Amino acid sequence: MPQPANPEPVHDHDAMLSRKFGKEVANYFSGSPLNRVGFLRGDHKFLSQALNHPSTKFLLCNDLQPLVADKAGDKLAYVKFEDVQKVVGKDPYDTTEEAMLSSYDSGAYMPQMIFLGIDEKSKDALSFTNKKNTHTGAPYFAIDVTPKKSVQAECEKLIQELKGRGLEFATGRVMDIVAADAAIYAEARQLLDWNLRNPFCAQCGQPTLSVNGGFKRTCPPKDLSRTASKTTSGISNALPTTGIQPTDASERPPCATRKGISNISFPRTDPTVIMAVINHAGDKILLGRQKRWPPYWFSTLAGFAEPAESIEEAVRREVYEEAGVHVGRVVIHSTQPWPYPANLMIGAVGQAIPEGEKIDLGNDPELDDARWFDFGEVREALRVGTSGLGEDAGPEYKEGGLRLPPPTAIANQLMSSVVNGFANGVAKM
Structure with a gap:
């Protein structure tokens, strides 16, 4: 298969630095067409609207491999929300982050989802006003549809439906899709992989919750699974190293990550x-x-x-x-x-x-x-x-x-x- 071209470097308008040091070099996996609008990742009102908007595109990954068209395989394939609704289930952004933390249940599996950004060149896109600024673009999400746990059957059914449309998941290292798609996939893969590798708090060892559009993980103060565990086993949920008994059955033992501003874990590079x-x-x-x-x-x-x-x-x-x-x-x-x-x-x-x-x-x-x-x-x-x-x-x-x-x-x-x-x-x- 012919090798795809690298992305075009940023247009420099005959910049002084380019005249002195030469044209900027852009490499494969860079040059994403999306504006990541990172300041909107924590805005659940925006994320909920983005999730359900007609212009929104969802990139599906199975074992971190992206969905592509099987004939050429040189472009990513995207689906709509109705395609993944049975896998994702209830809109996870229809509540606040604080409410998510208070109702956290580590025993309830939710496929990992990443908000990738917006394509500002898209027509009929979502328009959202944040504070005084309006941002318009087609939202992009990545979703892990690897068949497992409570969504295994729905994921397997979805994968078969996609095959019927002439779509399949790429194999091996993805180095033959067009440059813009490669950059989108690189963001999706790295964030999905990081969330998969970091399901537990590094300080207390308890399960963590993915927040901020998939770009952070936090250690919730409560876990509803603890209530069920204590009810059925009669065994204390307190960590043996702390010796502290929580007053609420769902309450977790103290964790240093919940103090000050150190209550989150960020993706590594x-x-x-x-x-x-x-x-x-x-x-x-x-x-x-x-x-x-x-x-x-x-x-x-x-x-x-x-x-x-x-x-x-x-x-x-x-x-x-x-x-x-x-x-x-x-x-x-x-x-x-x-x-x-x-x-x-x-x-x-x-x-x-x-x-x-x-x-x-x-x-x-x-x-x-x-x-x-x-x-x-x-x-x-x-x-x-x-x-x-x-x-x-x-x-x-x-x-x-x-x-x-x-x-x-x-x-x-x-x-x-x-x-x-x-x-x-x-x-x-």
Whole structure:
């Protein structure tokens, strides 16, 4: 399947910064067409109207895989509220957040739902006035329809109905849908995944409740399941570490997260550096490969940033640990959201110091090989030897030649920029 194009960068109106540093680079999974209007996530009046509005679109995910059209599979497929009403059930936003907390029941399963934002270019969209400002757009939600617990039968029935319409859920890593849809899916996947991974309070271990349109989790002071548990078992619900007996059967033991402003848990994003490292002479680029990759396949080095470490320091440390090369100057090139599961790839270009170019793989067994490649060889590989892992290269590729990641990967964008003049100023970003 042909690789989708990357999103167009923000129009800069001949900005001063673009004239000096070059055009902004936009990578795959970025460039969402939605305005996230984060300040409306806690407004249940807005969310309730958005949920039931005719212009609203729902992206369904099954085991975190998005619904797509099965013929081409290059675009997301959306459904209406009436399609998912039996799965979602009663409008969860027809009450206040305070009421949700007071009536919280950890034993009652509710499919995870995420408010993604609004498409302000949509016609016949929802118009909502918040304080003094009116916001108009088609609302977008993501819903987890993985068949399980109390909604298993309804989810299975819905999935079969969707198949009858020629729709199916994508498989594998979703890297072949159009750029705008990829950005919407990235937001949906990362938030659904985060909620799935964080069902309990990190301080007291009790179940948590998803609030704020799916962007926060809170530890409610009460849980109606505790009442049922105490009634049927006659066993105290107090945590053994506290020794405090609640006065209400549904009341939970004290939790530090309910004090002050620390009563919520936010989604995590893991900063990850990925870098194109050039030699001191400026005519070679350092690439590495992992054992699990196909033959002849190389890419730029990458790794997680550590606590109390700048991006520049993370680049130098990762390159030294993985390849033994010492890097001097580091500049930021561009960034890429990566929802597998929650990374922000921070692309950088670094240059080795003259006495630090010798490759040594003895520090870290992560790499199977690392080499310095001439710019010309990389340019040719970018032309004929790119593809997704497990996919064939272009028709001009000759066996034994260098293989590289596709244009939708930030590694490809870094290499392209470097070998086409970014480092020496011949060509801008």
